[in-house]
Amino acid sequence: MSILHCAPLTEGLLEAVLVVDPASECIVSVNAAAVRLAGSQREAMVGSRIREWLPEPQDATYWDEWQAGIVQTLESQTSLRRADGTLLRVQRRFSPIHPNGGAPQVLVAMQDLHAAERTRQHLETLLAELRAALESTSDGILVCDLDGHIRAFNRTFATLWALPEALLTQPDDAAVWGHLAACVPDAAGFQARLNELQRSPLREAHDLIPLRNGRLLERASRPQLARGRPIGRVYVFRDITERAATEAKLRLAAQVFESSLDAIIVTDAARRIVACNPAAQRLAGLGPGDAQGDPVDALLQSARNPDWAAQRDAALAQQGYWESELWLRRDSGPGVPLWTSWVLLRDDGGRVLNTVLFAKDLSEKLEAQRRIEQLAYTDPLTGLPNRLMLDERVGHAIRLAQRSGDGFALLFLDLDRFKSINDSLGHLFGDQVLVEVAARLQRCLRQTDTLARLGGDEFVIHLHAADQGAAEKAAQRMIAAVTQPVTIDEMQFTLSCSIGIAMYPQDGTSLDALIRCADTAMYQVKERGKGHYRFYQPQMSTELLARVQTDHALREGLHRGEFELHYQPRVTVRTGQIDGCEALIRWHRPGTGLVMPGAFIPIAEETGLIAALGAWVLDTAVAQAARWAAEGRPLQVAVNVSALQFQQPHFVQDVAQALQRHGLPPRLLELELTESILIRDAEEALAKLRSLAALGVTLSLDDFGTGFSSLAYLKRFPLHRLKIDRTFIAAMPEDEADAAIVAAIVQMGHALAMEVVAEGVERAEQLHRLRSLGCDHCQGFWFARPMPAAALRAHLDGVPGAGTAG
Template sequence: MITGSRIASFTTTAANEDTAACHPLSALLDGLMEAVWLVDGASLRIAAVNPAAQRLLGHAESELLGTSVTALVRTPEDVLFWAEPASRREAGLESEALVGHADGRLLWVMRRIAFVNSGSAAGHWLVTMRDQTRQRETERARDDLRVELEAALNQRLDELSQSDLLTLLPNRVALSGRIDVAVSAARHDGRSLALLNLDLDRFKQINDTLGRGHGDQVLREVAERLRRCIGENDVLARLGGDEYALLLDGADARDAEAAALRVQAELSRPFGFEALNFTVTCSIGIALFSRDGETADELLSSAGQAMHWVKESGRSAYRFHRPRRDVDLLARMRLDHDMRQALTAGQFALRYQPQVSLGSGQVVGAEALIRWRDPLRGDIPPVQFIPVAEESGFIVAMGDWVLQRAVEQAAQWWRAGRRMPVAVNVSALQFQQARFVELVDQTLRAARLPAELLELELTESILLRDADEALRRLEQLAALGVGMSIDDFGTGYSSLAYLKRFPIQRLKIDRSFVRGLPDDGSDAGIVNAIVQMGSALNLNVIAEGVETEAQREFLRAAGCDEFQGYLFARPMDAAAFEERVWSEVAQ
């Protein structure tokens, strides 16, 4: 750095000379490593410049001496400073600046301007420059790289947020966007569009048997097979777990059905891992634009509902969505809400229908049936609210309430010296609850009712969902001493092999087969077959819905053990039941 005293010794001889000829000053500046200009305070012209500054700017000394400093500056800050330098003598200026190179490039420099009191009236300004161009370029390259990396990272994160990590297929978020685009195109072009929701059947067994690693391998293999079932303009996505979706561009109902058949055929080929071969089936729900929805959410919901209907009906099939009117859906929502309120408000009650021996004519049991009386709407038939409760899941809470009240009533009769077995209906969803067996045990213990006085009526759908799990739970219930029967027998798809394995004591003939007796030949044949099968399996057989003497006589002659129905009595409250059948109860 050049000090003011060293500059002052040269100023007397230089004061009256042209600034371009200040050679003594130039000799002093030549020894500096930094690029330096000496600017005359009066004319603001360069009075001296060292070789470092000449190399920095690419100009010869002769080209720079006498040049106005304002011709070389490139920043507004410098322009402002040199406009009134006298007012800034104390502070000077230090900051980054741009200076021009001879080849037209702009150079970044760290520039310091300091006033030097050289003895002249105007003094001199010492301008020191350190080249920062390479550093700035490095920083710029680093910034550009950072921006590029951040953009790539954001793009990758965006891709991951819309991709399934296991199969690399689009996920639900990405599929929703694709559906929205496809819907817009279909609406514009008047084209059709189909969405298939596919869920693997009993995939949990694969995970439990082979392990999650092999389960993941199956999911990837399923994805590869599904790719073969779609066209280049279609979209395959994994919605999560063992659930996939196929968006078929331009597909109508016939195209969607053909795709569902292709999928089933593709998955029907055996899977093999480590010398183990097995088959994977699937349940498929189909929704069509715009019949079943006009948005991604609506189409996904419709296809999902159709798929769940397939699951409930036995799996390994496909089904189109069946539209419901909005009014119907709203009514079901209101009914579901009112139903939940009714349980806490005490609007539900139990009615008991006698079960009668066809041989002795005596009452041998009672079926507990739930009834609902709404303060405003009056009696609401079970056929209206039971399906809604099953669909919403409220059937679990309702079933638990029925179980508790029926067991308490049977316990009251037991303590009064009246042995009256009570049958309670159990829904498939209630039976599948993890604590169901424990709940039955706790309810019996709390009421101090002998377990043999409780019978659980199970639907055939329970046996279809997971036979091994059903058998395990039935054996646990049998260990408690609880009786069990299959309700509405003949309307499902029970396997005779399962009937032999399950600890069932009774079959209940559905009223739909009793209604046509004795004149309908088909009903008569079915009833005779069920009775004979029950006899062969050592199962008690009871018929429900008996309303005429002719029906009762046919059943008695066929060998049926028991019946219930309006012919003997309608469902009634506990007090009326006691009054009606007290004399019929076997002592």
């Protein structure tokens, strides 16, 4: 083949090709690739010596040895000297060719080693970069081929799945897959899912894989494509344990925010509202997004602490937290009391992002507290302060007084005869009376004073900064107010009250001491006729103490049977015969001896014990009268009935039952009543007296002449006897005036068809005069002193010496 024939063949080759005449060592032809490789011109190359282009010794040696006929072919690396003089590393191959019939020639083929090297290096770099990228990602990556054989995985994958070290160095697909399956609680499900993905090479999938160690992995799985065709699958694993927890927390926080019963308001750093939860919207009467951007402080206020916003800001800046009671403003009404907690939120750099306000509606709590306090501090009937509140107010007054040196007054007020109102008209009526009295007393006082009800009909009044003069005036005002006629349930009546006054600090420096003193003074008023006031005087206490002790001993005595009845005979003036007797109570008080009724009946009346004591007297006297009657010595027994006893609703019944119990004919019982019984609530008294008279009991009016002695009621009531008080008899017959009164009483009694009894007859002259005045019966020491039942029996039987008892 000639050179001309050869050239078209080599021209299209990508490889650089030269043809050299070995004899001349000149280039006979070059292809375009060779011209490009040498950076020369075809003309410059053809005809030039090959040694100029391939200057290395091994090339020179080849040509030398060719001449010597030693070598034919050579392939190795060498340098090509390019036209610009630079050397280029090439892979060069010498091969002899034999053109048709001509001398042999040498075909020199060259490949640019530099370009190949560059490509290789480029690929290596690319691979290294890919590896670095693979390793630097925080995701775990696993690459598999379509059959599931593992092609590659990165270190993060190994870490996420805690692959044993051995599996990192010794590839073992089965062991890796086995390890992965062992890491999940549902190995079968895990494997099934992998198989499913493998069957669908183009499918993309996302899964969450919980691991046995508690971590949660997210798996993204994508097909690996080459020229648009799937060649495998890439699995990307990401540990989302923390993110899932954070998301769960955020979801929870959002739920809490939405459903919290407490109002939550989020503000920006400048305290402008960013978000309000539904509870906050309800509380503030806002629609969703209504107050967005408004300053949160405009919604709130505090009457007690106008600096609250500044204090909050200071506390938030220092501690990040602040709590206080505030009021939510309302367009109308008083607003809503709130308990607010504020929290400051900062970013990682410490910059303030938000504040969060948590607010609890305190309305119900405050209302409940107010009601509890009200219940604890007030008397439920009258709404007045009770003892507890009085304690606080007076305690406060004492503390003030200690500083200022001022005094004040404490008054103890007790309604007179309230117990009988309660007993006779019932508690409901009594309650109405107390409410009315409380209102009247309150009107007598200033705002700074305290009127408290201690219970029952006892009121205590603290008169703020009052001296004796002011206390006296207040007491007078209150007595005047209480004694105004009262109308309740269409019933009109009058009340009175007794007031004791104690002054701070002279009478006491504590509430207890002051109450004790005022109470003592009040008792003194009661003793001396009621309806008045009195200042405490130190000696009062001993008297009161004695009274309190007596009251206690009386109650004990009644239980222990320390009482006895003595009987004083009553004589018919005309015949001189004993026709009856009066039962008079005696008390054998341990350590004291025999106590006369004058020393304890008033106390028993004051304390109400008289009702029980009177019941005992009635029963004992009826029993005694029944015994005498049974013994064939019938003798009428007169029993003193006190007002309170008479007012007992069941009094008539008690009398009837006593008669029945002991089988005493009613005519042998006489009840001695006092005028006060008849005056008070005359209508009811009349009804009771009629019932008693209907029983057949004798009714007499005791101590006649000392009270009202009104003809009007004498006429109305079914009384059988009048007992002239012994004070009229005492001065007879010398005092003509008393004698005239006695004469008038006798005549009046007879005119009203009543018998008249004279009490306290001590002398024969008195008896004579009474006889001449026509008095029916007499009673007194002249005949006999009161004596025990047995002594009276002996006296009746004419035993000498009988009838001298006390």
